[in-house]
Amino acid sequence: MSEVTQAGRDKMVADVKVLISDAEELLxxxxxxxxxxxxxxxxxxxxxxxxAKVRVVxxxxxxxAKTKEAAKATDVYVHENPWKSVGIAAGAGLLIGLLIGRR
Structure with missing residues (x-):
């Protein structure tokens, strides 16, 4: 699951919790x-x-569950392909370094 999607879902859950809290206070x-x-x-x-409380839970x-599943899949991949993982991490680090260095 991408970080953007994860962050968006986390924010949505937090917003719904705030809305529920406000509605309870109004009641x-x-x-x-x-x-x-x-x-x-x-x-x-x-x-x-x-x-709404039940649906938020x-x-x-x-x-x-999906986050744990994605983390486990990543862990399995890294254990099965350690050198590929190191190469990917190094490449990502290089790209990020280049982008930061251009500013």
């Missing part, structure tokens, strides 16, 4: 309001927040 702040329409909206929002678990 707590409006707990004393007893009007019919507001109570109905609070109930629906509470159900959706609970469902599932997403996090899937993300962790």
């Amino acid at each position: 707590k702040l409006t707990a004393g309001e007893a009007s019919g329409k507001l109570a109905e909206v609070r109930t629906r929002l509470g159900e959706r927040v609970a469902a 599932e997403m996090e678990q899937a993300l962790v």
